[in-house]
Amino acid sequence: MLEDNPFFVLGLPADTSRIEIEREAQKLLGMLELGFADTKTYQTPLGARPRTPELVRAAVAALRDPYRRLIAELWARHAPAPTTAERATDPAEPSHPGLRRSLGWGP
Amino acid sequence: MDTPLYVGIDLGTTNSAAAVFDGERVSVIRNAQGATVTPSVVRIDKQGRITVGTRARRFLEQDSANTAAEFKRLMGTGKAIEFPANSSAKKPEELSAEVLKALRQDITDQLGVQIERAVISVPALFELPQSAATSEAARLAGFSRVELLQEPIASALAAGWRADDDGGGTWLVFDLGGGTFDASLLETRDGLLRVVGHDGDNFLGGRDFDWTITEHLASQLSVVPRRNNPEHAAALRALRLAAEDAKIELSRGDRAQVTLAQPLSIDGQDVDVDLELTRATVERLCTPLVDRALDVCLRLLSGNGLGPGRLAKLVLVGGPTVMPMVRQRVAARLESTIAEGHDPMTLVAQGAALYAATASLDGRAASVAVPAGRQVWLQYPAVSADLTPHVVGKFVGDDPPAKIKLVRNDGAWSSTEATVGPDGTFLTTVTLLPRRASTFEIEARAKGGELVAVTPSQLTIVQGLTIGDPPLSRTLGVALANGHVQVYLERGAPLPARRTFTHHTIETVAKGSSDSVLRIPIVQGELSQAELCRLVGTLDIGGDVVKDTVPTGSAVEVTIELDRGGRLSARALIPAIGQVFEHVAHLLVPDASPEVLDAAIRDLRRQLMDLRSDAFRHQLGHVIEKLDRIEARLSEAERDIDAAHGGDADAAQRARRALLDVDATMAEADLSRKWPELDQNARHVAISASSTVGEHGTDAERALLQEVLSAMEKARREKDAAELERQMRLASRLSRAAFHRTSEAWEYYFEDAASEISKMKDLPKAQQLVTEGKAARAAGNTPELRRVVNALWQLLPEDSEARKKGFDSGVR
Numbered sequence: 022m023l024e025d026n027p028f029f030v031l032g033l034p035a036d037t038s039r040i041e042i043e044r045e046a047q048k049l050l051g052m053l054e055l056g057f058a059d060t061k062t063y064q065t066p067l068g069a070r071p072r073t074p075e076l077v078r079a080a081v082a083a084l085r086d087p088y089r090r091l092i093a094e095l096w097a098r099h100a101p102a103p104t105t106a107e108r109a110t111d112p113a114e115p116s117h118p119g120l121r122r123s124l125g126w127g128p
Numbered sequence: 129m130d131t132p133l134y135v136g137i138d139l140g141t142t143n144s145a146a147a148v149f150d151g152e153r154v155s156v157i158r159n160a161q162g163a164t165v166t167p168s169v170v171r172i173d174k175q176g177r178i179t180v181g182t183r184a185r186r187f188l189e190q191d192s193a194n195t196a197a198e199f200k201r202l203m204g205t206g207k208a209i210e211f212p213a214n215s216s217a218k219k220p221e222e223l224s225a226e227v228l229k230a231l232r233q234d235i236t237d238q239l240g241v242q243i244e245r246a247v248i249s250v251p252a253l254f255e256l257p258q259s260a261a262t263s264e265a266a267r268l269a270g271f272s273r274v275e276l277l278q279e280p281i282a283s284a285l286a287a288g289w290r291a292d293d294d295g296g297g298t299w300l301v302f303d304l305g306g307g308t309f310d311a312s313l314l315e316t317r318d319g320l321l322r323v324v325g326h327d328g329d330n331f332l333g334g335r336d337f338d339w340t341i342t343e344h345l346a347s348q349l350s351v352v353p354r355r356n357n358p359e360h361a362a363a364l365r366a367l368r369l370a371a372e373d374a375k376i377e378l379s380r381g382d383r384a385q386v387t388l389a390q391p392l393s394i395d396g397q398d399v400d401v402d403l404e405l406t407r408a409t410v411e412r413l414c415t416p417l418v419d420r421a422l423d424v425c426l427r428l429l430s431g432n433g434l435g436p437g438r439l440a441k442l443v444l445v446g447g448p449t450v451m452p453m454v455r456q457r458v459a460a461r462l463e464s465t466i467a468e469g470h471d472p473m474t475l476v477a478q479g480a481a482l483y484a485a486t487a488s489l490d491g492r493a494a495s496v497a498v499p500a501g502r503q504v505w506l507q508y509p510a511v512s513a514d515l516t517p518h519v520v521g522k523f524v525g526d527d528p529p530a531k532i533k534l535v536r537n538d539g540a541w542s543s544t545e546a547t548v549g550p551d552g553t554f555l556t557t558v559t560l561l562p563r564r565a566s567t568f569e570i571e572a573r574a575k576g577g578e579l580v581a582v583t584p585s586q587l588t589i590v591q592g593l594t595i596g597d598p599p600l601s602r603t604l605g606v607a608l609a610n611g612h613v614q615v616y617l618e619r620g621a622p623l624p625a626r627r628t629f630t631h632h633t634i635e636t637v638a639k640g641s642s643d644s645v646l647r648i649p650i651v652q653g654e655l656s657q658a659e660l661c662r663l664v665g666t667l668d669i670g671g672d673v674v675k676d677t678v679p680t681g682s683a684v685e686v687t688i689e690l691d692r693g694g695r696l697s698a699r700a701l702i703p704a705i706g707q708v709f710e711h712v713a714h715l716l717v718p719d720a721s722p723e724v725l726d727a728a729i730r731d732l733r734r735q736l737m738d739l740r741s742d743a744f745r746h747q748l749g750h751v752i753e754k755l756d757r758i759e760a761r762l763s764e765a766e767r768d769i770d771a772a773h774g775g776d777a778d779a780a781q782r783a784r785r786a787l788l789d790v791d792a793t794m795a796e797a798d799l800s801r802k803w804p805e806l807d808q809n810a811r812h813v814a815i816s817a818s819s820t821v822g823e824h825g826t827d828a829e830r831a832l833l834q835e836v837l838s839a840m841e842k843a844r845r846e847k848d849a850a851e852l853e854r855q856m857r858l859a860s861r862l863s864r865a866a867f868h869r870t871s872e873a874w875e876y877y878f879e880d881a882a883s884e885i886s887k888m889k890d891l892p893k894a895q896q897l898v899t900e901g902k903a904a905r906a907a908g909n910t911p912e913l914r915r916v917v918n919a920l921w922q923l924l925p926e927d928s929e930a931r932k933k934g935f936d937s938g939v940r
Contacts, residue, residue, distance in 0.1 A: 044516070048520060075626055082620070092835060
């Protein structure tokens, strides 16, 4: 929600128009394909993250959907300013049922 | 020839068509008979000569044993179709390849160009094996590359492309094909087409119209032929062809005579056919079928907050929509005007050709040009809704030119000079002419200002309606040993897409042992329980292929990838042994013998009865409604199974899919039956998430949770179990994210895991971990505590019952 926020992935502010979003994505995809060095990462409040064509495409698709755009805007507006620090460790994806129970979900 | 040629093919159940787009105009290809549609019919004679299209269709009646039609429905089943005259058998994809070859030849004949790449349309709800079979058919037909596109998107693109106004608004594509019905709700804004929603009926098409009329005609004969009697098949086939012709005739006139030159042979008797059919009769017979399609449309509209009369445009696609009765009824019930000027028979092919341009898939064989001057790699959209798109480039080799300029070849516009970076890269924008192709010359200059020749020397961009990347129609994931699904790609994810997750093995795979297999099941579906999803492929890693023994708890990095046409590939990397496995066993659509279908329908009926009595007992009105719809579907399936007993393989496949569909709906109804339990869980999740996020969440998390809670409330009001589950997942994720930020989170998990130590698989290791965990907790070392907790979770056994529900998955 923060690290793959579509606005961060595209490097655009939350009030960007739809056509600008399409234009920026098309540019980024082209630059990534040709290996432009300065497009390979993007900034998030959690630090720099690698940018891939899949992420860019997913970001545009999310922003075309009004509901998903609203959520992305919400996050982008309320998020702290992006930092350039690198990620310290990988966040784990716990999948143990105990976790679900602790959150009041599941038997 | 410098003009690009984008090719689109509609490989239909009944008819196929091809179209080309040259950047300016879309043209439909005519076959040798001058027709724009080619029947998807193939005949193989005694000498092995293959006939395709209209000429083959003529033999459907007189040489039906050696003439195949409607094989598209059998795609991906692996079922061979016999041609006794030549003692040969062909798979459905081989027959489709013959149709594709014929269309490819028609393009060459008409345009003098050999085609190697194309976009082929497939039904929106095609299963993965069917898509794979379509790609295989294209390969057999000599195409070097194809992309698959969903039919409703193709027709929408074609209909939208021709629209002169871009006033936006929502519109509906009503696509009633030979075998399936698709309704798509679309929106155009700023030249971009977006699929807002989609619904359909995989078991409704022109074929049903024909059978309804055929059965009506059959009932008037002196001896009535039956679909469940294999000996009546030839008579019914002849009658059906006559019914189809009469239906077409009645699109123009009020009466048609159904007369067969030869009497039908039924139960040893010669039965003459000379019947009259009126338009009113056909309309009466077909109205319930049209209404079924309209119910789907109204459901789609209401699901998106729209009612009849709110559509900006209504586009009809497919042969049956030519019938005046269909057009009138659709327009009346949807209270909208039908957009005129679209050919319902070739719109899909036209859209596929336009899409080929969007995907930069030039159909011509790549020419091996000798580069003249400096070579430059260019990235730009072949079709752009934007009037001022970017052009990105990079010169190959050292010492690139210093400046670059793009000059539109109408002479009315040129770009400012862009500077080429020391690494040869540059970025500029161009201005397009609206609604047409613009070609730009590339002018490069060296430091001294002299012109430098470049290859390619020009580029062309078409301005017009574009569609984003095609969306994934069903959520895709990996079934886990605990019976749950790890979602890799959500429904609606833009294709192509790729995602990697790390799992852990739950059993040892011993090197050399063919008995031990690590199974990674790939499933599709919208529910979180694996058993309610469809298994679409498996990645099996056997002991006989591993370089070394893979111990329990080893990490497995699984990557799932789907290309633009929805073709699946998967890859598993086991870092411990440094080996990659890529062979996915793609599942064939299973064979459907009438006996298996009989058993399946009996079982479903039994389940239905249980569910119904339960629903009545608890007075669950919404479940009862759902079960009524299931009942109707089962009755239809029964008719198809009857026909399957009569040797109709196509009807057997139809019944199989209907039963699978019923099974899934039944599972959902079952979920609704468990509604009180789910509802209570939802309340717990809401309370827990509110408290955790309220206490530890950020502003954004709190704001988002409000959205999720509203969506949960809406799902609860509408008793939408699947949506409620989805929103519960989101709330739990938010809650988890906030909870993880607290210092006590990992201490809590540690205590929880340590309390289950007696169940763990490797007790000494577990005890060691608990000791390490206690030390980490005492030292306040959270990262270390987290490592210990993750390691402890790996040692917990999986419940065998749950594993079975997870398709015997070997990963967690």
